Amino acid sequence: MIWLTWRQFRGSAAMTAAALAVLGVALAVTGPGLSSRYAAGIADCTPNDTCADFFDRFFGEYQIPFLALTLVVLILPALAGLFWGAPLVTRELEAGTHLLVWNQSITRARWLAVKLGLTGLVAVAAAGLCGLAVTWWSDPLDRSAVPEMARMAPLVFGARGITPVGYAAFAFVLGVTLGVLVRRTLPAMALTLIAFALIQLAMPLLVRPHLIPPVTSTFELGRTNVEGTVPPGRQGGAMQIFLSTSAVPGHAGAWVLSSDLVDPSGRVVGGGGASGPSSTIARSVPVSTTSGPCAPTGGLGSDTCTAEINRLGYRQQATYQPLERFWPLQWIETGIYALLTLALAWLCFRRIRRGLS
Amino acid sequence: MTSVLQAQALGKKYGSRWALRECTVDIPAGHVVGLVGPNGAGKSTLLKLAGGQLEPTAGAIAVLGGRPGSTPAQLAKVGFVAQDTPVYASLTVAEHLRLGARLNPRWDDGMARERIARLGLVPTHRAGRLSGGQRAQLALTLGLAKRPDLLILDEPAAALDPLARHEFLQVLTEAAAEHKLSVVLSSHLVSDLERVCDYLVVLADSRVQLAGRTDRLVAAHHRLTGPRCEPGKLPAGQYVVSARHTDRQSTFVVRAGGPMHDPAWTVSRIGLEDLVLAYMDRCPAEHRRVAQEVEG
Incomplete structure (x- = not known):
């Protein structure tokens, strides 16, 4: 049975292996250069404290391959589900060959076990290797990325570490299950794509933030969490402050789930949902703009105005998952996908054993 | 004499429709049994139940004394050639024999090779390129070389032209006699069955209407x-x-x-x-x- 499964599968397995080998070679060739550039840059910037600028330049330069690789790792499991999972059984049903193979001296459960096991293992290995290779290659970039692209950011998190293994196993078995249920290849592929995409959206939006209860804390205002202040326009009004929604001071790389401005009495300053430039919210602060540090004529920088607002007692209140939880979250999430995979596999076996034709 | 197929009030329901119901029949061993009936009478359903591809909704069925499709040993005793004789289009003829050899403990490789050679099938040809008749012969070879005690064929000749059909049934009859195996085959063409069968089961309206040895039925x-x-x-x-x-x-x-x-x-x-x-x-x-x- 292993021979037959391999004989049916070897074509696409070889193609995948070739594509992954090309990717692997490309990463292996460029990776060491990338990390030595990073090390040199850090050595340069640390004495004169310009590392923020270095990070911006360095990350900006490699942003496109960084995003492309992240995308590859995110898409790979979906491809395994679409092109390996969904047709695994439906192809046999459509050609009628299930009746040929189910009438050899081998039970249907064994047939499915070998097909699921072998193909699934290759899918998992491919996604796992690809994920680890990209994690290794991206390491210097992950260290210099802006908060929205850091390792804990929803999109990047799923393309690092061991989660691609869980995603691939799940997507593959999801494809097989939907194939067994709808019994035709194209609808099964379409359903697999839709279902997997929905689950991959729901996971970071609804589930992952709560896998470990997030930390809620208040922070002083400073350079990390205030992107700028804007004096009132000609129509008058109050001073506007742009509060970051993706960074908190002292916890570099944390995944910020919510960020609000609270006034000295601890109440949240409403802003009517106004948002500022990317990844910030705009909030009005009643601070004197005619005199003092926030007066436009004062000629002082934005930093002193921020310090003045901070002195008045305004704070950032944020809910976040710190970077130290990267690996615990990776393990928990992979475990959840593993359990889902087992449940779906059980469903497949039940359906196949009861007879499909 | 032992039975190859025993059904007791056997029924199979698809949704709310009975494809087969209250089917009670006892087919003795050593016959070439024709299962005949109009389209949709439940012939395929009965054969798939016998092959273990389907689970009965009601009643019980025993094939060669065992539950169909339950164990590898049971599967090894029953050969099944499905309707339209499916084969793997991307595998070669030789690879089909290899498949049979790997998946069947009683596989008779010499017989399979000899048959393929006698039929003029080229081992390196892909099965997808074979004609309908050749494909049917390949499927039959897989079924025979497994050395089953009972060979079930579901409308094996339906898609073949008259000449290929004649050849196919000829080969089947010879093989059945040579290896002393019981055969159950279905068809909606009585003329086909008349030529090869010595036992007949008539299925109509999803029930067994008649069953018996053809000579006694006629008499x-x-x-x-x-x-x-x-x-x-x-x-x-x-x-x-x-x-x-x-x-x-x-x-x-x-x-x-x-x-x-x-x-x-x-x-x-x-x-x-x-x-x-x-x-x-x-x-x-x-x-x-x-x-x-x-x-x-």
Whole structure:
């Protein structure tokens, strides 16, 4: 049975292996250069404290391959589900060959076990290797990325570490299950794509933030969490402050789930949902703009105005998952996908054993 | 004599529709059994139940004394050639034999190779390129080289042209005789079955209408022609299978319980095909409860 499964599968397995080998070679060739550039840059910037600028330049330069690789790792499991999972059984049903193979001296459960096991293992290995290779290659970039692209950011998190293994196993078995249920290849592929995409959206939006209860804390205002202040326009009004929604001071790389401005009495300053430039919210602060540090004529920088607002007692209140939880979250999430995979596999076996034709 | 297939009130439901119901039949070993009936009568369903591809909704079925498809040992004893004789289009003929060798403990490789060579199939050809007849022969070879005790074929010749069909059935009959295996094959063409079968099961309206050895079935049935009358007026001991009336004449196909002495009636022999047609033709509502079996 292993021979037959391999004989049916070897074509696409070889193609995948070739594509992954090309990717692997490309990463292996460029990776060491990338990390030595990073090390040199850090050595340069640390004495004169310009590392923020270095990070911006360095990350900006490699942003496109960084995003492309992240995308590859995110898409790979979906491809395994679409092109390996969904047709695994439906192809046999459509050609009628299930009746040929189910009438050899081998039970249907064994047939499915070998097909699921072998193909699934290759899918998992491919996604796992690809994920680890990209994690290794991206390491210097992950260290210099802006908060929205850091390792804990929803999109990047799923393309690092061991989660691609869980995603691939799940997507593959999801494809097989939907194939067994709808019994035709194209609808099964379409359903697999839709279902997997929905689950991959729901996971970071609804589930992952709560896998470990997030930390809620208040922070002083400073350079990390205030992107700028804007004096009132000609129509008058109050001073506007742009509060970051993706960074908190002292916890570099944390995944910020919510960020609000609270006034000295601890109440949240409403802003009517106004948002500022990317990844910030705009909030009005009643601070004197005619005199003092926030007066436009004062000629002082934005930093002193921020310090003045901070002195008045305004704070950032944020809910976040710190970077130290990267690996615990990776393990928990992979475990959840593993359990889902087992449940779906059980469903497949039940359906196949009861007879499909 | 042992049974190859025993069904007790067997039924299979798809959704709310019964594809087969109250099927009770006991087929002895050592026959080439023809399963005949109109399209949608439940032939495929019965064979798939026997092969273990389907689970019964009601009743029980035993094939060679075991539950169909339950264990590798049971699977090894039963060969199954599915409708349209599916093969893997991307695998070569030789790879199909390898598949058979790897998946069957009783595989007879010498016989498989010899058959392939005799049929003129090229081992390196992909099965997807074979003609319908060659594909059917390849599927049959897989079924035979497995060395089963019972070979089930579901409409194996349906897609073949008359010449290929003739050849296929010829090969099948020879193989059955050579290896002393029992065969159950279905067809809606009585002429096909007449040539190869010595046992017949008629399935119509998702029930077994008739089962028995063909020679005994033919011997037990007659065509009666006489003056027009209702079936009830016939002499006692005549079980009416079908009736046809013209203005002055009535023609009945009957299963005779005893000899017929009334000189008003002309008794003539009936061919297998007419006999089968008579059973398939019966008004289903009238005879719901009657599933006749002639002792085999």
